[in-house]
Amino acid sequence: MNIDYYKIKLSCLFELAWFEVKLKYDRSMLGPFWISISMIILILGLSYSFGSIFNTSAIKSLPWIACGVVTWQFITTNIEESCQKFITAESLNINLKPIEFISINVFKNLIIFFHNFAVLIFILIITGNTLNFNFFFIFYGLIILIINSLCAGIIFGFLCCRYRDFIIIIKNLLFIIFLVTPIFWSPEVLSKNRLILVDYNIIFHMIQIVRDPILGNGISVYTFFFTIIFTFLFSIFSFFIYQKFKKKYVFWI
Amino acid sequence: MKKIIFKNVCLDIPLLFNNRLFSKKKNFSEKLVGAKKKNSDGKLMSSILENISFECNEGDSVAILGHNGSGKTTLLRVISGIYQQTSGVVDIQGKISSLLNIDLTIKPDATGYENIRIFWLYKNKCCDIKKLINQVENFSELGDFLNLPIKNYSSGMQARLLFSLCTYIASDILLVDEGIVSADESFIKKTKKFLETFINTNKIKIYASHDINFVKENCNKVFLLKKGKLSIFNDVSEGLDFYLNKYNNVDN
Numbered sequence: 001m002n003i004d005y006y007k008i009k010l011s012c013l014f015e016l017a018w019f020e021v022k023l024k025y026d027r028s029m030l031g032p033f034w035i036s037i038s039m040i041i042l043i044l045g046l047s048y049s050f051g052s053i054f055n056t057s058a059i060k061s062l063p064w065i066a067c068g069v070v071t072w073q074f075i076t077t078n079i080e081e082s083c084q085k086f087i088t089a090e091s092l093n094i095n096l097k098p099i100e101f102i103s104i105n106v107f108k109n110l111i112i113f114f115h116n117f118a119v120l121i122f123i124l125i126i127t128g129n130t131l132n133f134n135f136f137f138i139f140y141g142l143i144i145l146i147i148n149s150l151c152a153g154i155i156f157g158f159l160c161c162r163y164r165d166f167i168i169i170i171k172n173l174l175f176i177i178f179l180v181t182p183i184f185w186s187p188e189v190l191s192k193n194r195l196i197l198v199d200y201n202i203i204f205h206m207i208q209i210v211r212d213p214i215l216g217n218g219i220s221v222y223t224f225f226f227t228i229i230f231t232f233l234f235s236i237f238s239f240f241i242y243q244k245f246k247k248k249y250v251f252w253i
Numbered sequence: 254m255k256k257i258i259f260k261n262v263c264l265d266i267p268l269l270f271n272n273r274l275f276s277k278k279k280n281f282s283e284k285l286v287g288a289k290k291k292n293s294d295g296k297l298m299s300s301i302l303e304n305i306s307f308e309c310n311e312g313d314s315v316a317i318l319g320h321n322g323s324g325k326t327t328l329l330r331v332i333s334g335i336y337q338q339t340s341g342v343v344d345i346q347g348k349i350s351s352l353l354n355i356d357l358t359i360k361p362d363a364t365g366y367e368n369i370r371i372f373w374l375y376k377n378k379c380c381d382i383k384k385l386i387n388q389v390e391n392f393s394e395l396g397d398f399l400n401l402p403i404k405n406y407s408s409g410m411q412a413r414l415l416f417s418l419c420t421y422i423a424s425d426i427l428l429v430d431e432g433i434v435s436a437d438e439s440f441i442k443k444t445k446k447f448l449e450t451f452i453n454t455n456k457i458k459i460y461a462s463h464d465i466n467f468v469k470e471n472c473n474k475v476f477l478l479k480k481g482k483l484s485i486f487n488d489v490s491e492g493l494d495f496y497l498n499k500y501n502n503v504d505n
Contacts, residue, residue, distance in 0.1 A: 247337040
Protein backbone atom coordinates (compact mmCIF):
# COMPACT_ATOMS: atom_id res chain seq x y z
CA MET A 1 0.00 0.00 0.00
CA ASN A 2 2.81 2.34 0.91
CA ILE A 3 4.61 1.76 -2.37
CA ASP A 4 1.43 2.45 -4.29
CA TYR A 5 0.98 5.69 -2.41
CA TYR A 6 4.47 6.88 -3.32
CA LYS A 7 3.98 5.84 -6.94
CA ILE A 8 0.84 7.96 -7.19
CA LYS A 9 2.51 10.80 -5.33
CA LEU A 10 5.49 10.78 -7.68
CA SER A 11 3.31 10.73 -10.78
CA CYS A 12 1.30 13.64 -9.36
CA LEU A 13 4.43 15.67 -8.68
CA PHE A 14 5.80 14.90 -12.12
CA GLU A 15 2.61 15.99 -13.81
CA LEU A 16 2.55 19.20 -11.77
CA ALA A 17 6.10 19.88 -12.95
CA TRP A 18 4.98 19.23 -16.50
CA PHE A 19 2.21 21.80 -16.07
CA GLU A 20 4.70 24.36 -14.82
CA VAL A 21 6.87 23.96 -17.91
CA LYS A 22 3.80 24.05 -20.11
CA LEU A 23 2.37 27.17 -18.51
CA LYS A 24 5.70 28.95 -18.67
CA TYR A 25 5.81 28.72 -22.46
CA ASP A 26 2.08 28.74 -23.14
CA ARG A 27 1.77 32.19 -24.57
CA SER A 28 5.01 32.37 -26.56
CA MET A 29 4.97 31.65 -30.30
CA LEU A 30 7.88 29.22 -30.36
CA GLY A 31 6.99 27.73 -27.01
CA PRO A 32 9.54 25.34 -25.55
CA PHE A 33 11.84 25.85 -28.54
CA TRP A 34 12.99 29.00 -26.80
CA ILE A 35 14.76 26.76 -24.28
CA SER A 36 16.83 25.23 -27.07
CA ILE A 37 17.40 28.47 -28.95
CA SER A 38 18.68 30.40 -25.96
CA MET A 39 20.86 27.44 -25.06
CA ILE A 40 22.39 27.26 -28.56
CA ILE A 41 23.12 30.99 -28.55
CA LEU A 42 24.79 30.78 -25.13
CA ILE A 43 26.90 27.77 -26.14
CA LEU A 44 27.99 29.30 -29.46
CA GLY A 45 28.90 32.60 -27.83
CA LEU A 46 30.94 30.95 -25.09
CA SER A 47 32.77 28.64 -27.51
CA TYR A 48 33.63 31.55 -29.76
CA SER A 49 35.10 33.65 -26.95
CA PHE A 50 36.80 30.67 -25.30
CA GLY A 51 38.38 29.71 -28.61
CA SER A 52 39.58 33.28 -29.14
CA ILE A 53 41.01 33.75 -25.65
CA PHE A 54 42.95 30.50 -25.49
CA ASN A 55 43.70 30.33 -29.17
CA THR A 56 42.13 26.92 -29.75
CA SER A 57 39.63 25.85 -32.35
CA ALA A 58 36.06 26.67 -31.36
CA ILE A 59 34.74 23.48 -32.97
CA LYS A 60 36.93 21.31 -30.72
CA SER A 61 35.77 22.92 -27.52
CA LEU A 62 32.12 23.02 -28.56
CA PRO A 63 30.99 19.64 -27.13
CA TRP A 64 32.87 20.24 -23.87
CA ILE A 65 31.24 23.63 -23.40
CA ALA A 66 27.80 22.41 -24.50
CA CYS A 67 27.71 19.58 -21.94
CA GLY A 68 29.05 21.83 -19.23
CA VAL A 69 26.58 24.63 -19.85
CA VAL A 70 23.55 22.34 -20.08
CA THR A 71 24.41 20.65 -16.78
CA TRP A 72 25.27 23.95 -15.15
CA GLN A 73 21.89 25.29 -16.25
CA PHE A 74 20.20 22.41 -14.43
CA ILE A 75 22.15 23.01 -11.23
CA THR A 76 21.83 26.77 -11.18
CA THR A 77 18.11 27.08 -12.02
CA ASN A 78 17.38 24.46 -9.40
CA ILE A 79 19.17 26.42 -6.71
CA GLU A 80 17.86 29.82 -7.79
CA GLU A 81 14.27 28.68 -8.00
CA SER A 82 14.27 26.80 -4.73
CA CYS A 83 15.52 29.98 -3.04
CA GLN A 84 12.25 31.60 -4.06
CA LYS A 85 10.08 28.53 -3.70
CA PHE A 86 8.85 28.88 -0.14
CA ILE A 87 8.57 32.65 -0.20
CA THR A 88 5.64 32.70 -2.56
CA ALA A 89 2.65 32.20 -0.33
CA GLU A 90 1.63 29.08 -2.23
CA SER A 91 2.77 26.91 0.64
CA LEU A 92 0.36 28.71 2.98
CA ASN A 93 -2.63 27.62 0.96
CA ILE A 94 -1.73 24.34 -0.66
CA ASN A 95 -1.16 21.50 1.69
CA LEU A 96 2.02 19.97 0.26
CA LYS A 97 5.12 19.07 2.21
CA PRO A 98 8.19 21.22 1.61
CA ILE A 99 10.02 18.30 0.00
CA GLU A 100 7.15 18.00 -2.46
CA PHE A 101 7.46 21.63 -3.51
CA ILE A 102 11.18 21.09 -4.05
CA SER A 103 10.58 17.85 -5.99
CA ILE A 104 8.24 19.65 -8.39
CA ASN A 105 11.05 22.11 -8.97
CA VAL A 106 13.62 19.40 -9.60
CA PHE A 107 11.31 17.50 -11.95
CA LYS A 108 10.62 20.67 -13.86
CA ASN A 109 14.32 21.35 -14.37
CA LEU A 110 14.85 17.73 -15.29
CA ILE A 111 12.29 18.08 -18.08
CA ILE A 112 14.08 21.17 -19.34
CA PHE A 113 17.40 19.33 -19.03
CA PHE A 114 16.18 16.53 -21.27
CA HIS A 115 14.83 19.10 -23.68
CA ASN A 116 18.29 20.62 -23.86
CA PHE A 117 19.65 17.16 -24.49
CA ALA A 118 18.34 17.46 -28.04
CA VAL A 119 20.67 20.42 -28.52
CA LEU A 120 23.56 18.37 -27.12
CA ILE A 121 22.96 15.49 -29.49
CA PHE A 122 22.72 17.92 -32.38
CA ILE A 123 26.07 19.50 -31.44
CA LEU A 124 27.71 16.09 -30.97
CA ILE A 125 26.60 15.02 -34.43
CA ILE A 126 27.84 18.21 -36.06
CA THR A 127 31.25 18.00 -34.41
CA GLY A 128 31.60 14.34 -35.32
CA ASN A 129 31.59 12.88 -31.79
CA THR A 130 29.87 9.58 -31.21
CA LEU A 131 28.47 8.08 -28.05
CA ASN A 132 30.01 4.87 -26.72
CA PHE A 133 29.36 2.45 -23.87
CA ASN A 134 30.69 4.88 -21.31
CA PHE A 135 27.49 6.83 -21.93
CA PHE A 136 25.67 4.56 -19.48
CA PHE A 137 27.62 6.13 -16.62
CA ILE A 138 25.29 9.07 -17.12
CA PHE A 139 22.64 7.31 -15.05
CA TYR A 140 24.95 7.42 -12.06
CA GLY A 141 25.55 11.09 -12.75
CA LEU A 142 21.88 11.94 -13.02
CA ILE A 143 20.93 10.13 -9.83
CA ILE A 144 23.67 11.92 -7.89
CA LEU A 145 22.62 15.24 -9.42
CA ILE A 146 18.96 14.73 -8.51
CA ILE A 147 19.72 13.77 -4.90
CA ASN A 148 21.98 16.77 -4.47
CA SER A 149 19.43 19.08 -6.08
CA LEU A 150 16.79 17.95 -3.60
CA CYS A 151 19.15 18.47 -0.66
CA ALA A 152 20.33 21.86 -1.89
CA GLY A 153 16.73 22.86 -2.57
CA ILE A 154 15.70 22.11 0.99
CA ILE A 155 18.64 23.89 2.57
CA PHE A 156 18.62 26.99 0.36
CA GLY A 157 14.82 27.12 0.38
CA PHE A 158 14.65 27.29 4.18
CA LEU A 159 17.64 29.60 4.43
CA CYS A 160 16.28 32.11 1.94
CA CYS A 161 12.84 31.93 3.49
CA ARG A 162 14.24 32.93 6.89
CA TYR A 163 16.93 35.38 5.76
CA ARG A 164 15.96 37.08 2.52
CA ASP A 165 19.48 38.48 2.00
CA PHE A 166 20.61 35.07 0.90
CA ILE A 167 18.54 35.22 -2.28
CA ILE A 168 20.80 37.96 -3.58
CA ILE A 169 23.97 36.51 -2.07
CA ILE A 170 23.39 33.12 -3.66
CA LYS A 171 22.51 34.65 -7.02
CA ASN A 172 25.82 36.53 -7.04
CA LEU A 173 27.78 33.55 -5.77
CA LEU A 174 26.38 31.35 -8.52
CA PHE A 175 27.67 33.74 -11.16
CA ILE A 176 31.14 33.74 -9.61
CA ILE A 177 31.08 29.94 -9.41
CA PHE A 178 30.16 29.82 -13.08
CA LEU A 179 33.25 31.87 -13.91
CA VAL A 180 35.77 30.11 -11.69
CA THR A 181 34.65 26.54 -12.38
CA PRO A 182 35.85 24.77 -15.51
CA ILE A 183 32.47 24.87 -17.21
CA PHE A 184 33.26 26.73 -20.39
CA TRP A 185 37.03 26.48 -20.07
CA SER A 186 39.02 23.32 -19.61
CA PRO A 187 41.19 22.63 -16.55
CA GLU A 188 44.21 21.98 -18.78
CA VAL A 189 44.76 25.70 -19.35
CA LEU A 190 45.40 26.27 -15.65
CA SER A 191 49.00 26.87 -14.63
CA LYS A 192 48.39 27.13 -10.87
CA ASN A 193 45.66 26.92 -8.18
CA ARG A 194 44.39 23.71 -9.71
CA LEU A 195 43.66 22.24 -6.29
CA ILE A 196 40.98 24.72 -5.32
CA LEU A 197 39.52 25.46 -8.72
CA VAL A 198 39.31 21.86 -9.91
CA ASP A 199 40.18 19.12 -7.46
CA TYR A 200 38.20 20.32 -4.45
CA ASN A 201 35.51 22.01 -6.51
CA ILE A 202 32.36 19.96 -6.03
CA ILE A 203 30.47 21.80 -8.77
CA PHE A 204 33.14 20.76 -11.28
CA HIS A 205 32.77 17.11 -10.30
CA MET A 206 28.98 17.36 -10.42
CA ILE A 207 29.31 18.53 -13.99
CA GLN A 208 31.97 15.94 -14.82
CA ILE A 209 29.73 13.02 -13.87
CA VAL A 210 27.36 14.04 -16.64
CA ARG A 211 29.86 15.49 -19.10
CA ASP A 212 32.40 12.69 -19.17
CA PRO A 213 29.91 9.93 -20.08
CA ILE A 214 28.47 12.01 -22.90
CA LEU A 215 31.91 12.77 -24.31
CA GLY A 216 32.77 9.07 -24.17
CA ASN A 217 35.21 9.09 -21.23
CA GLY A 218 34.35 7.04 -18.17
CA ILE A 219 33.98 8.73 -14.82
CA SER A 220 37.36 8.99 -13.10
CA VAL A 221 37.80 7.14 -9.82
CA TYR A 222 38.58 10.33 -7.93
CA THR A 223 35.38 12.00 -9.19
CA PHE A 224 33.33 8.91 -8.40
CA PHE A 225 34.40 8.73 -4.77
CA PHE A 226 34.41 12.46 -4.28
CA THR A 227 30.81 12.81 -5.45
CA ILE A 228 29.47 9.78 -3.64
CA ILE A 229 30.99 10.81 -0.30
CA PHE A 230 29.85 14.37 -0.73
CA THR A 231 26.31 13.23 -1.58
CA PHE A 232 26.21 10.97 1.45
CA LEU A 233 27.27 13.70 3.88
CA PHE A 234 25.15 16.36 2.21
CA SER A 235 21.99 14.27 2.34
CA ILE A 236 22.47 13.46 6.03
CA PHE A 237 22.99 17.14 6.77
CA SER A 238 19.93 18.22 4.82
CA PHE A 239 17.84 15.47 6.39
CA PHE A 240 18.52 16.92 9.82
CA ILE A 241 17.80 20.44 8.61
CA TYR A 242 14.55 19.21 7.11
CA GLN A 243 13.44 17.46 10.28
CA LYS A 244 14.22 20.50 12.38
CA PHE A 245 12.57 23.18 10.29
CA LYS A 246 9.79 21.54 8.29
CA LYS A 247 7.17 22.66 10.80
CA LYS A 248 8.64 26.06 11.46
CA TYR A 249 9.22 27.38 7.97
CA VAL A 250 5.60 28.41 7.40
CA PHE A 251 5.96 31.06 10.08
CA TRP A 252 8.79 32.70 8.18
CA ILE A 253 6.81 33.31 5.01
CA MET B 254 -15.04 7.68 11.26
CA LYS B 255 -14.66 11.38 10.63
CA LYS B 256 -13.55 13.44 13.52
CA ILE B 257 -11.71 16.59 14.48
CA ILE B 258 -10.45 16.78 18.04
CA PHE B 259 -8.55 19.74 19.45
CA LYS B 260 -7.18 19.55 22.98
CA ASN B 261 -5.67 22.67 24.55
CA VAL B 262 -4.21 23.81 21.26
CA CYS B 263 -2.06 26.93 21.34
CA LEU B 264 -0.41 28.61 18.40
CA ASP B 265 2.18 31.35 18.65
CA ILE B 266 3.57 32.87 15.51
CA PRO B 267 6.97 34.55 15.74
CA LEU B 268 7.03 38.04 14.31
CA LEU B 269 10.30 38.65 12.57
CA PHE B 270 10.51 42.37 13.02
CA ASN B 271 12.56 44.78 15.04
CA ASN B 272 11.38 44.25 18.60
CA ARG B 273 12.28 47.74 19.70
CA LEU B 274 9.51 49.20 17.59
CA PHE B 275 6.89 47.61 19.85
CA SER B 276 6.13 48.52 23.42
CA LYS B 277 6.37 45.61 25.82
CA LYS B 278 3.45 46.36 28.07
CA LYS B 279 0.77 47.36 25.62
CA ASN B 280 -1.01 44.98 23.30
CA PHE B 281 -1.04 45.43 19.52
CA SER B 282 -4.40 47.10 19.71
CA GLU B 283 -6.78 47.86 22.54
CA LYS B 284 -9.74 47.43 20.22
CA LEU B 285 -11.11 44.23 18.76
CA VAL B 286 -8.51 43.88 16.02
CA GLY B 287 -5.74 41.32 15.78
CA ALA B 288 -4.32 38.91 18.30
CA LYS B 289 -2.47 39.32 21.57
CA LYS B 290 1.18 40.11 21.92
CA LYS B 291 3.52 37.79 23.72
CA ASN B 292 7.18 37.95 24.64
CA SER B 293 9.16 34.80 25.13
CA ASP B 294 12.95 34.83 25.48
CA GLY B 295 12.98 38.33 24.08
CA LYS B 296 11.29 37.19 20.91
CA LEU B 297 8.17 38.95 19.82
CA MET B 298 5.30 36.56 19.26
CA SER B 299 1.72 36.92 18.29
CA SER B 300 -0.34 34.48 20.28
CA ILE B 301 -3.10 33.70 17.83
CA LEU B 302 -4.84 30.68 19.32
CA GLU B 303 -5.04 30.18 23.07
CA ASN B 304 -6.03 26.93 24.68
CA ILE B 305 -8.55 25.81 22.13
CA SER B 306 -10.45 22.60 22.74
CA PHE B 307 -13.35 21.30 20.73
CA GLU B 308 -14.64 18.24 19.00
CA CYS B 309 -16.43 17.93 15.67
CA ASN B 310 -18.21 14.75 14.69
CA GLU B 311 -19.76 13.41 11.52
CA GLY B 312 -22.38 15.65 10.00
CA ASP B 313 -21.42 18.77 11.93
CA SER B 314 -21.64 22.06 10.14
CA VAL B 315 -19.73 24.71 12.02
CA ALA B 316 -19.53 28.45 11.54
CA ILE B 317 -16.54 30.33 12.90
CA LEU B 318 -17.33 33.95 13.67
CA GLY B 319 -15.08 36.66 15.01
CA HIS B 320 -13.55 40.08 14.50
CA ASN B 321 -10.78 40.77 12.01
CA GLY B 322 -7.64 39.04 13.12
CA SER B 323 -9.35 36.88 15.69
CA GLY B 324 -7.77 33.76 14.21
CA LYS B 325 -10.47 32.35 11.94
CA THR B 326 -8.24 31.62 8.99
CA THR B 327 -5.41 30.50 11.25
CA LEU B 328 -7.69 27.98 12.91
CA LEU B 329 -8.65 26.62 9.48
CA ARG B 330 -4.97 26.42 8.56
CA VAL B 331 -4.23 24.44 11.72
CA ILE B 332 -7.04 22.05 10.88
CA SER B 333 -5.81 21.63 7.32
CA GLY B 334 -2.32 20.87 8.57
CA ILE B 335 -0.47 23.85 7.15
CA TYR B 336 0.35 25.30 10.55
CA GLN B 337 1.61 23.02 13.30
CA GLN B 338 0.37 23.87 16.78
CA THR B 339 2.88 25.15 19.35
CA SER B 340 1.37 22.95 22.04
CA GLY B 341 -1.66 20.75 22.49
CA VAL B 342 -3.07 17.85 20.53
CA VAL B 343 -4.70 17.94 17.12
CA ASP B 344 -6.32 14.71 15.99
CA ILE B 345 -7.92 14.64 12.57
CA GLN B 346 -9.50 11.62 10.96
CA GLY B 347 -10.61 11.98 7.36
CA LYS B 348 -9.51 13.61 4.12
CA ILE B 349 -9.58 17.38 4.02
CA SER B 350 -10.44 19.68 1.15
CA SER B 351 -9.97 23.31 1.91
CA LEU B 352 -10.94 26.51 0.16
CA LEU B 353 -8.73 28.96 1.98
CA ASN B 354 -7.57 31.58 -0.46
CA ILE B 355 -8.95 31.71 -3.96
CA ASP B 356 -6.14 33.68 -5.60
CA LEU B 357 -3.36 31.45 -4.39
CA THR B 358 -4.72 27.96 -4.85
CA ILE B 359 -5.09 28.37 -8.58
CA LYS B 360 -2.69 29.05 -11.39
CA PRO B 361 -3.92 32.19 -13.17
CA ASP B 362 -2.34 31.30 -16.52
CA ALA B 363 -3.89 27.85 -16.72
CA THR B 364 -7.33 27.25 -18.17
CA GLY B 365 -10.29 26.13 -16.12
CA TYR B 366 -9.90 22.52 -17.19
CA GLU B 367 -6.17 22.58 -16.44
CA ASN B 368 -6.88 24.02 -13.02
CA ILE B 369 -9.32 21.23 -12.29
CA ARG B 370 -6.56 18.79 -13.17
CA ILE B 371 -3.93 20.63 -11.12
CA PHE B 372 -6.25 20.71 -8.13
CA TRP B 373 -6.87 17.01 -8.57
CA LEU B 374 -3.11 16.40 -8.64
CA TYR B 375 -2.65 18.39 -5.44
CA LYS B 376 -5.16 16.03 -3.87
CA ASN B 377 -3.16 12.98 -4.88
CA LYS B 378 -5.53 11.76 -7.63
CA CYS B 379 -8.05 10.83 -5.00
CA CYS B 380 -11.05 10.43 -7.32
CA ASP B 381 -12.03 9.76 -10.91
CA ILE B 382 -10.97 12.77 -12.98
CA LYS B 383 -13.61 12.36 -15.70
CA LYS B 384 -16.39 12.27 -13.17
CA LEU B 385 -14.95 15.28 -11.37
CA ILE B 386 -14.74 17.33 -14.58
CA ASN B 387 -18.31 16.37 -15.39
CA GLN B 388 -19.62 17.37 -11.99
CA VAL B 389 -17.72 20.65 -11.98
CA GLU B 390 -18.97 21.46 -15.51
CA ASN B 391 -22.55 20.89 -14.43
CA PHE B 392 -22.41 22.61 -11.09
CA SER B 393 -20.35 25.68 -11.91
CA GLU B 394 -22.28 26.35 -15.18
CA LEU B 395 -19.19 28.01 -16.61
CA GLY B 396 -19.51 26.27 -19.99
CA ASP B 397 -16.92 27.39 -22.51
CA PHE B 398 -15.24 29.66 -19.97
CA LEU B 399 -13.51 26.56 -18.69
CA ASN B 400 -11.32 26.72 -21.80
CA LEU B 401 -10.12 30.22 -20.90
CA PRO B 402 -7.23 31.06 -18.55
CA ILE B 403 -8.44 31.73 -15.02
CA LYS B 404 -7.03 35.25 -15.04
CA ASN B 405 -9.80 36.24 -17.45
CA TYR B 406 -12.46 35.15 -14.96
CA SER B 407 -14.25 37.52 -12.66
CA SER B 408 -13.76 36.82 -8.97
CA GLY B 409 -17.29 35.41 -8.80
CA MET B 410 -16.52 32.97 -11.59
CA GLN B 411 -13.35 31.88 -9.81
CA ALA B 412 -15.39 31.31 -6.67
CA ARG B 413 -17.86 29.19 -8.65
CA LEU B 414 -15.08 27.01 -10.03
CA LEU B 415 -13.31 26.56 -6.72
CA PHE B 416 -16.43 25.96 -4.70
CA SER B 417 -17.51 23.27 -7.14
CA LEU B 418 -14.05 21.73 -7.02
CA CYS B 419 -13.91 21.66 -3.24
CA THR B 420 -17.34 20.20 -2.81
CA TYR B 421 -16.98 17.45 -5.38
CA ILE B 422 -13.45 16.30 -4.68
CA ALA B 423 -13.67 13.20 -2.52
CA SER B 424 -13.20 14.38 1.03
CA ASP B 425 -14.59 14.02 4.51
CA ILE B 426 -13.91 17.48 5.86
CA LEU B 427 -14.65 20.71 4.00
CA LEU B 428 -13.07 23.99 5.08
CA VAL B 429 -14.33 27.22 3.52
CA ASP B 430 -12.89 30.64 4.28
CA GLU B 431 -15.44 33.24 3.19
CA GLY B 432 -15.30 31.53 -0.15
CA ILE B 433 -18.63 32.11 -1.78
CA VAL B 434 -19.11 35.74 -0.86
CA SER B 435 -18.30 37.13 -4.28
CA ALA B 436 -20.47 34.71 -6.26
CA ASP B 437 -23.72 36.17 -7.53
CA GLU B 438 -27.20 35.68 -6.13
CA SER B 439 -28.22 32.81 -8.38
CA PHE B 440 -25.10 30.82 -7.62
CA ILE B 441 -25.45 31.43 -3.90
CA LYS B 442 -29.02 30.19 -4.15
CA LYS B 443 -27.75 27.13 -5.95
CA THR B 444 -25.05 26.49 -3.38
CA LYS B 445 -27.59 26.91 -0.61
CA LYS B 446 -29.83 24.37 -2.24
CA PHE B 447 -26.87 22.11 -2.69
CA LEU B 448 -25.72 22.62 0.87
CA GLU B 449 -29.16 21.68 2.14
CA THR B 450 -28.81 18.28 0.56
CA PHE B 451 -25.24 18.34 1.71
CA ILE B 452 -26.08 19.20 5.28
CA ASN B 453 -27.50 15.77 5.82
CA THR B 454 -24.44 14.01 4.50
CA ASN B 455 -21.97 13.06 7.14
CA LYS B 456 -19.14 15.31 6.01
CA ILE B 457 -17.79 17.80 8.50
CA LYS B 458 -18.13 21.34 7.20
CA ILE B 459 -16.41 24.36 8.71
CA TYR B 460 -17.04 27.87 7.40
CA ALA B 461 -15.32 31.06 8.46
CA SER B 462 -17.83 33.72 7.63
CA HIS B 463 -19.29 37.11 8.42
CA ASP B 464 -22.56 36.35 6.68
CA ILE B 465 -25.19 35.97 9.41
CA ASN B 466 -27.93 34.69 7.12
CA PHE B 467 -25.72 32.02 5.69
CA VAL B 468 -24.80 30.85 9.17
CA LYS B 469 -28.42 30.82 10.28
CA GLU B 470 -29.49 28.58 7.45
CA ASN B 471 -26.57 26.23 7.08
CA CYS B 472 -24.90 25.61 10.39
CA ASN B 473 -25.67 23.71 13.55
CA LYS B 474 -22.82 24.97 15.69
CA VAL B 475 -21.24 28.36 16.20
CA PHE B 476 -17.66 28.96 17.27
CA LEU B 477 -16.95 32.49 18.45
CA LEU B 478 -13.34 33.59 18.39
CA LYS B 479 -12.23 36.66 20.27
CA LYS B 480 -8.55 37.54 20.47
CA GLY B 481 -7.66 33.89 20.13
CA LYS B 482 -10.09 32.54 22.69
CA LEU B 483 -12.85 30.23 21.63
CA SER B 484 -16.37 29.94 22.96
CA ILE B 485 -18.61 27.22 21.60
CA PHE B 486 -22.37 27.46 21.11
CA ASN B 487 -24.19 24.28 20.21
CA ASP B 488 -27.31 26.29 19.49
CA VAL B 489 -27.02 28.57 16.48
CA SER B 490 -29.58 31.20 17.48
CA GLU B 491 -28.05 31.54 20.94
CA GLY B 492 -24.60 31.93 19.44
CA LEU B 493 -25.71 34.49 16.89
CA ASP B 494 -27.58 36.41 19.56
CA PHE B 495 -24.45 36.58 21.66
CA TYR B 496 -22.36 37.57 18.62
CA LEU B 497 -24.69 40.37 17.61
CA ASN B 498 -25.48 41.83 21.03
CA LYS B 499 -22.87 41.06 23.62
CA TYR B 500 -19.72 40.10 21.71
CA ASN B 501 -18.44 43.67 21.34
CA ASN B 502 -19.09 44.73 24.91
CA VAL B 503 -17.98 41.92 27.15
CA ASP B 504 -14.28 41.87 27.89
CA ASN B 505 -13.02 38.35 27.35
